Amino acid sequence: QVQLVQSGAEVKKPGASVKVSCKASGYTFTSYDINWVRQATGQGLEWMGWMNPNSGNTGYAQKFQGRVTMTRNTSISTAYMELSSLRSEDTAVYYCARKSDSDYWGQGTLVTVSS
């Protein structure tokens, strides 16, 4: 069965970076885009960007341009999202999801930014 399993919760200080992983199983990793979406507590869903695992091509929401990097390691079917220059407003649950009409989601990774 298709699964996306994300890395565990992180606590970071302002100005630091965080790298979240998303390990795919149950399908051919390079066949479908991976999207990253975040959700602050009690808030709605915010799309951050996408990556084509086959080509490595990426596209980022303008809000995150210059701070976010999406990469992958095809040998272990894992996608990564790194967000730098963290601030308190980046405290959120970060999700990876397969495809633009996201049929499978990771379980979410809570990133807390606090001094």
Added chain:
Amino acid sequence: EIVMTQSPATLSVSPGERATLSCRASQSVSSNLAWYQQKPGQAPRLLIYGASTRATGIPARFSGSGSGTEFTLTISSLQSEDFAVYYCQQYNNWPLTFGQGTKVEIK
């Protein structure tokens, strides 16, 4: 970017009743519209894609309609497990954008 506007923000419905949720796009998204259900502490779950196609395993009481800029999600007879927040999302243009959500609560 395309702005997605959902209404109402909160919908109070009794179990067994019909619920109708609306989603409007600021410009045409063709039929590239998805609906998701999210319960507290859980990831969103895809209900509808292509504006009207139910995702795998989604009960027939969920239906989607519309195209262009106006879309509707209908839950024909609400079950206890359907009380949740529902989001629409367009994937016709980048950046992908979500509506702000409609909370369906027990009346």
